Amino acid sequence: xxxxxLTETERAAAGRLADDLARVFGDRLRxxxxxxxxxxxxxxxxxxxxxxxxDTVRSDDLSALLTAVAAWHKGGLAxxxxxxxxxxxxxxxxxxxxxxxxxxxHVVVRGSWPSTNMSVTSADLRRGVERQIKGHLIHLREGFLxxxxxxxxxxxxxxxxxxAFRAALQNVARLRLSPAGTDEELVSFAQSELxxxxxxxxxxxxxxxxxxxxxxxxLVPRYVALVEQLWRAVDRDAI
Numbered sequence: 001x002x003x004x005x006l007t008e009t010e011r012a013a014a015g016r017l018a019d020d021l022a023r024v025f026g027d028r029l030r031x032x033x034x035x036x037x038x039x040x041x042x043x044x045x046x047x048x049x050x051x052x053x054x055d056t057v058r059s060d061d062l063s064a065l066l067t068a069v070a071a072w073h074k075g076g077l078a079x080x081x082x083x084x085x086x087x088x089x090x091x092x093x094x095x096x097x098x099x100x101x102x103x104x105x106h107v108v109v110r111g112s113w114p115s116t117n118m119s120v121t122s123a124d125l126r127r128g129v130e131r132q133i134k135g136h137l138i139h140l141r142e143g144f145l146x147x148x149x150x151x152x153x154x155x156x157x158x159x160x161x162x163x164a165f166r167a168a169l170q171n172v173a174r175l176r177l178s179p180a181g182t183d184e185e186l187v188s189f190a191q192s193e194l195x196x197x198x199x200x201x202x203x204x205x206x207x208x209x210x211x212x213x214x215x216x217x218x219l220v221p222r223y224v225a226l227v228e229q230l231w232r233a234v235d236r237d238a239i
Contacts, residue, residue: 006034006107010048013075018110020068021052021080028055030085031111038101039132039167047078051102053085053114089118096120096128097171104174122175129171130234136164137227144220155207155216158223162208165227169201172234194233200226 006014018032030053037049061082069079092099100120106113140161147153166186173180173189180189183205190196200222207219
């Protein structure tokens, strides 16, 4: 995420959220940032994500913010991630994918980013990405069984899974130091670096924009095989 990626409307909404947080946390508020999440769901694909680092988070702080939540959502913001700075620093190895995304792709809305040298190790990031991909694979297998093979349900499963698949592929690209932002860059990376079938990658990503139910069942085995290939590639990186 960059300054240019936030619209004026989004920037204003994030500013209002920062005002709300400042009202409650006062001088305990260190920084508010907007960031690009490591993974999006179909439900929040367009929402702006924010993080606030504070000295402490108390129960009464959360209660005081309850009345502001509806306005945040109406303004196109996801519910903010509220963390004590120490919590964030001490859990970099617990949420490596998510926190690496925040550290590398954020825009400061209010305050200053802490001067401490916070980073995610490459080993932690690799394990996090592998966990993300393996979880996606398990979800696809179980989800397909729960569709009972109904084409419309299979289509819903694939469509809802595309944001997570796209995010996982982007994270593998970052792990290989080959950032890919556009769909075609992702297809090219998967084909050249992972030896994946370009047509399958393209078909899966495109399905999220309007795939037809009749096309869903034949895509499932190709999709599952692709995610298995993705997982094996990241698993080999650990050797």
